[in-house]
Amino acid sequence: MDLSEHYNQLYKKSAAAILAGNYKLDSQINNPSDSRFGITLLIRPSEKIKAYIQLFLNELKAIEPTQYYYPDADIHITLMSIISCYEGxxxxxxxxxxxxKVIQESLINLGKIKIEFRGVTASPSALMIQGFPADESLNNLRNKLRENFKKSTLQQSIDSRYAISTAHSTVMRFQEKLQNPEKLIAVAEKFRDYNFGEFTVDKVELVYNDWYQRENNTIHLHDFDI
Structure with a gap:
């Protein structure tokens, strides 16, 4: 299944669940004792793209003000979850x-990574911006990281939850009962094919992070120029 079809299937299934009241609330977002942390290699979209994302979020906030919205500083694409968040x-x-060192080795002879943010998709608990890599550079880097970390003796949990293959960015999570699920989906439909823009990745970041990549809980570990 190609990436566009993957996003389409996810959206159709999740939109139907949301409208039927079968969505899922995230009970951990406001839990101060949530101790799930890990390390992640991530990509930040451009400031211009984040400005367009906030236009989308502002429309959602007008109808669902009590949900969890990602601020600009937290918006990201997970390139690879190296140690998936776990308690303690x-x-x-x-x-x-x-x-x-392992990441630097994986970046050798890497082509330029370009990503287009176009349209939105959903899960039963969140809304996401759809990311489309221009070519295989992102997948090639992920495969090199998989190969090099598996050859090492370092603690890692790459692909333990699922093998990452998308380039989406989660921007809203459901934390309370939806007040207007029909209007929520109407806004999602409005932005379903919206062009948020394209950017060329100039660096990737290694961070120690909580489950939600909140800036105040994140420790920046290293920048890799690419």
Missing amino acids: FTLDKISIEDYI
Whole structure:
């Protein structure tokens, strides 16, 4: 299944569930004792694209003001979840330099990564911006990271939840009962094929993060120029 079809199927299934009241609330967003942390390699979209995303979010906020919306500083694409968030993980359990070295090796001879943000999709618990890589550069980098980390002895959980293959960005999560599910889906439909813009990735970031990539819980570990 190609990426466009994957997003389409996800949207159709999730929109139907939302309208039927079968959506899922995230009970952990406001839990101050949530201790799920991990390390992630991520991509940040351009400021221009984030401005267009906020236009979309502002329309959603007008009808669903009590949901969880990602601020600009938290919007990202997960390039690779190297250690998936789990309870009690702390940085003193690993050597950051060893991880940096493996990532640097994976970036050798990498082509330019271009990503187009076009349209929105949904899950039963969130709304996402659809990302479309221009070519295979992103997949090639992910495969190199998989190969190099599996050859190493470093703690990692790559692909343990699922094999990442998309380039989406989650921008809204359901944290309370929806007040206007029909209007929510109407806004999603309005932006279903909206062109948020294209950007060329000039760096990727290694971070220690919570489940939601909140800036105030994130420790920046390293930037890799590409």
